[in-house]
Amino acid sequence: MVLGGRLLLLVAFLIAWEVFPRMHWVNPMLTSYPSALWPTFLSLFREGNLLRHIQATVVTTVIGFLAGMIIGTLVAVFLWWWNFFQRVLEPYLVVANAMPKIALVPIFYIWLGDVLSIYAIAIAISVFVTILMIYTGFQETDPNKIKLVRTFGATRWQVLRKVVLPGSVPTMIGALKVNVGLALVGVIVGEFQSAKAGLGYLILYGGQILQMNLVMTSVTILAIISTVMYLGIYYLEAAVMRRRQWAR
């Protein structure tokens, strides 16, 4: 029943998207229509450019959020270890996290040029979110588990390795989910600004030359890619949680 409803919605949407522009109820120049997307997709693919653009966006996003997560986790560990720095840096981290890093895209473009600036944006976005989420996760470690290992004489390092880090795996997966989405946004906007390749570039370029079929094709591909990434993490989470059965 639910599945029926979902399919109905999709079909209705596709029909509307196809019919309205064709009937000139909506300007076809503005929206394109589904049956135009497939030829566009094929021509992009045949010219060999499609893969190049997809690769540009995806690779940058993946490198961006992975680097952001690794750096962010290391910083969170540093802050956990040296609490003094955490207290000193806290307000700055809050501001950095609250501020939309997207606003820095033009600055990064001027400082780093067209390729590096996109990586920088993806990393910048991921880093601050990761630091905050992971550090909070560390703080939420069960203090009794820490007391337990202390009674065995555990050193600070052992507490980190044996209790805090393994216990934070759910938080890390949560951060991963957030980062994938945000990094992708950053990369697309970065490509708007500066790129000569990538799906963001295609969207911007297509829009500028009023080739909406190009824009819509790219947007559709983008939707598919982001969904695939999200699903990937979803299954990773399920695999990890199934083994550990977190829900106590």
Added chain:
Amino acid sequence: MGNEPKVELREVNLRHFTAEGEIEALSRVSLRIACGEFVSIVGQSGCGKSTLLSLIAGILRPTEGEVLIDGRPVQGPSRQVGYMLQQDYLFEWRTILDNVLLGAEIQGLDLKAARRRAEALLERYGLGDFIYGFPHQLSGGMRQRVALARTLCTEPEILLLDEPLSALDFQTRLALADEMAAILRREGKTVILVTHDISEAISMADRVIVLSRRPGRVKAEHAIAYPSGGGRRPTPFETRSAPEFGAYFNHIWGELEVHVRR
């Protein structure tokens, strides 16, 4: 062994500071516990019983006074001491076996030998089938047995038990009390059991120490004996039907001054 007490506290004071001010948890507490003795400390909630255990375990320092093990001052956590907390706090992400090995890992013990000990302990407690399982698959009583195995795997001489049975249901509590007492006595461990349950204290221990309300002071000590059982000491369950049980209970109950605040 000999005359020297295994564990000793001399005029121990413990004060700690909170946002509200200074709280005196323990006041001039002196205790001597002989090697192989099974002692229980009872008192109202908040009287400092758990704090006492933390002092012996070396994770807290006394404000004044001395805490000694084998005549030497306690500097920090020691391999001689095993601490069993109120709940099992098993790590959900480790198998049962790896949970039992946690202490051995941290203390850098020979892991092959520790593994053999861990497997033997788990078998003996009837958990042999769950060695490679995870904590979520076990009931509360089983998990607490795993916690006991974890505590014993590092082969401590002194065992500190912080209300280890209070999180369990009544039947499991009785059954586990018998098991634990048997295991610990057989191994000749020195045991300090902290509990608010007087029956538990009287049934398991050789000596019961009553702590007053905060700030905790040693109010009384009772040697527990069951001569009616003949030469053998009755199991904790059996003591409950012994004639001496009731008298001990009433006496200690009176000392605890359990009453609703006026």
